[in-house]
Amino acid sequence: MAIRFRVLGGAGRDNALHVEVDSGHVVRRMLFDCGEGCLSALAPSDVQAIDHLFFSHFHMDHVAGFDGFFRMNFARDGENNRIWGPPGTARIMHHRFRSYLWNLHENLGATWRVSDIGEVAVKTWRYELPDAFETAHEEAATVREGALILDEEDFTVEAMTLDHLTASIAYKVTEKTRWNIDPQRLAALGLKPGPWLKSLKDPVALPDDAVVEGRTAGELRAELLVATPGGSIAYLTDFLLDEAAVEKLVPWLKNCGHVICESQYRAADLELARKHYHMTSAQVATLARDAGVGELVLTHVSSRYLPGERAELLEEARAIFPTARFSEEWR
Known part of the structure; x- marks a missing residue:
């Protein structure tokens, strides 16, 4: 996946x-x-x-x-x-x-x-x-x-x-x-691959007490299946990032793989951001840092900023969250 x-x-x-x-x-x-x-x-x-x-x-x-x-x-x-x-x-x-x-x-x-x-x-x-x-x-x-x-x-x-x-x-x-079969454990148990392995991943199709290859499906699941957590991506745009919002978002975004987030304003324009219920580069980067996200991609930057100012906006975010970036297609 x-x-x-x-x-x-x-x-x-x-x-x-x-x-x-x-x-x-x-x-x-x-x-x-x-x-x-x-x-x-x-x-x-x-x-x-x-x-x-x-x-x-x-x-x-x-x-x-x-x-x-x-x-x-x-x-x-x-x-x-x-x-x-x-x-x-x-x-x-x-x-x-x-x-x-x-x-x-x-x-x-x-x-x-x-x-x-x-x-x-x-x-x-x-x-x-x-x-x-x-x-x-x-x-x-x-x-x-x-x-x-x-x-x-x-x-x-x-x-x-x-x-x-x-x-x-x-x-x-x-x-x-997602659940994957550990091939080394499969070989160690002396079992051969086959269609039954697909059924083993589905406890509805194959209940734990069903007998497969001389053992119960539950036992085989415990022995053979390896869990791989899925990835995640969040999309955030256009809201006031006040204390109440941070309190909700930090645990919700914890360890999220990718966060795509509005960064409408530069840090110096914090009052404008608050007035229009938007966010600054520094606020967004702090949120990403505190939530421990994997990647931060800044979007929805105000048209008021020239290319050089957008570059400075990105550097403001990177001072807090070093791997923050724009879309590759913005270069």
Whole structure:
């Protein structure tokens, strides 16, 4: 399994994040925010393969590229037409769906589901292309278990609500622990590889008390399976990083592999950051250091800064978190 990611959009412009979770047998793709021009970095086939679109919030610079996304995907069949965001997302998306003229849609069968992420529950509405997206079909709400909002076979997605004078959602994608066979232990037990090893990884398919190769499956699991923790990536943007936010974020981000985070302002512009409910390079780097994250990638830098000033902003972060960086494509 592997997590691959790409920051979309240029320095001082709208940004977004494209994430792929590759399990080895299937690749799941996610897009976080959809600013103007961000999708131009992806091939049309990559845009059409996005399984989930997650919005942090609906300020223009985070949603202005949605028309391009929807144009390529509006008639897509299957279960992968999923949009997530803060409370009000379904209402806003319904307006977007209905803002086009639909008169050639009768034989198209696409279904879209849009979820509002609340503090205690996720509410979802279904929209159908055959009826020109006219009706919002409310589905049963799902009570949240902690930060979790999505539990897939190979990964989970968690969400945390932060304050940008509106709800702004931070997201974290985590690969599930994978179980591998230790070949040396297998040989030491005098056992030969075979299809039974695949079943051994699945306690549902093969209960612990089932007998395999002369021993119980539970015993063999204890002897042969080695746990490998999955990777993780978090996307944070546009919120006030005050003491309350730090208190929530540090344990949530603890040991996260990659953190992709807004750094709108330089350290000297802290008051501007506070006024507009954004963050500075020093604040972001301190958060990464205190959470012990693996990598920090700074995005969503203000257009007020010239290239030389952006370089200084990065150095401010590196003074606190030495491996902080921009996207490679910003060079």
